[in-house]
Amino acid sequence: MTGTPLRVGLVGYGLAGSVFHAPLIAATPGLALDTVVTSNPERQAQARAEHPDVRVAASADELWARADELDLIVVASPNKTHVPLATAALEAGLPVVVDKPVAGTAAQARTLAELAEKRGLLLSVFQNRRWDNDFLTLRRLIADGELGEVYRFESRFERWRPQLKGGWRESGDPAEIGGLLYDLGSHVVDQALVLFGPVTSVYAETDVRREGAQADDDTFLALTHESGVRSHLYVSATTAQLGPRFRVLGSKAGYVKHGLDPQEAALRDGSRPGASGTEWGVEPEELWGRLGAGESPVTGGGAPVPTLPGDYPAYYAAVARALHADGPNPVTALEAAAALDVLEAARRSAAEKVTVTL
DSSP states (O other): OOSSOEEEEEEOOSIIIIIIIHHHHHTSTTEEEEEEEOOOHHHHHHHHHHSTTOEEESSTHHHHHTGGGOSEEEEOSOGGGHHHHHHHHHHTTOOEEEETTOSSSHHHHHHHHHHHHHHTOOEEEEOGGGGOHHHHHHHHHHHTTSSOSEEEEEEEEEOBOOSOOOSGGGOOOGGGOOSTTTTHHHHHHHHHHHHHOOEEEEEEEEEOOSTTOOSOOEEEEEEEETTSOEEEEEEESBOSSOOOSEEEEESSOEEEEOSOOSHHHHHHTTOOTTOTTOOTTOOOGGGOEEEESSSOGGGTOSEEEOOOOOOTHHHHHHHHHHHTTSSOOSSBHHHHHHHHHHHHHHHHHHHHTSOEEO
C-alpha cells in the first residue's frame, strides 16, 4: 500500500492498547500510530518510550478537537467506555475500530452499526482470535473436507490463575461488563459462529470460584447451530489441568489441538511482527495438532497436522484496505452483535437455569 499513512488515534494503553493494538498498528504498512490517549502518567511514559514519535493526550476529547488530523480511532479502553467513545468518534466523522465485545448488549452494537452506516464510516471490531494459528488451521481442515461432516466443536480457553489480579475485568458491577463470559467468551463464541453459523439455542453455566471474586471465572456454554453442529465452549481462570484448545469431531475424522497460539506471548515479551530474524506466529512441531479416527492422540492416534502461522497483523492490514475502499471490513459490528446475542442468552440461561432459544 502506497501513499501517506493513515493516522491512528489509540484510546487506552493498558493490556489491550499496549500489547495488542499499538504494536500491530505500528507494524502495518499504510498505518501510523499518531496519538495515544491515557491519563495515567506511567502509561504516558511507556507509550513515549515504546513509540518515540507518538503524541500523547490525557483525554479523548483532545482527539475530537483535531479530528481533521486523524483517519482512524481505535478504542482499547475498558468495556464500559466502548459505546460512548465509539459514538463520539463516529459523530466526529472518524472511522472506528473497537475492541471486543464492542458493547454490553447486542442492541447497543446494532445502534452503533446504524450510526456508522448513516455516517458512511467504517466500524470494525477487533477479534484477533480469528487469526490464531490453530483456528486458521481448523478452518482449512474443514474447508478441505478432512473432518467430513462436523458433529461437535469443543473449544477451551482455560487458564490457571487461582489468585485474583484485580481491575475492572474482575468487577461484579454490571456496568463494567467484566467476567470471563464477556471477555474470553467473546472469542470462543465468535469463532464458533464463524465456523458453523447462526445459533438456535444456548445453555450455559457460570460460576464464581475464587475467594473474593465477584465476576464469573469458570464458565461453560453449549450452543446448537442451525447447521446441526453442537459447540461446547469452556472459558476458565481456575483450570488446574488444561484441556485441549480444540477437539473437533466429524464423520470422517477428529482434530485435537493443545496449547495457545504463540502471538500473545510474543507480543507481551516485546517481539514485533516483521522484525528481522523472526518467524511470526510459528509454533514448534511438538505442538501441532493431530488428525485421525479411532484412537486417542495421546497414545499416538492420528497424524500430525502442521499448524499454519498465526497472523494477527492480517486484521489491521484488512482495516487499512477497507479504509482505502480496497477490501471488506474484516469484522463488522453486526457480526459482533450476533455474538452478543449468544452471550446475553448465556447469561440468562445461567441465571435462570434454562435453555434459551434464539
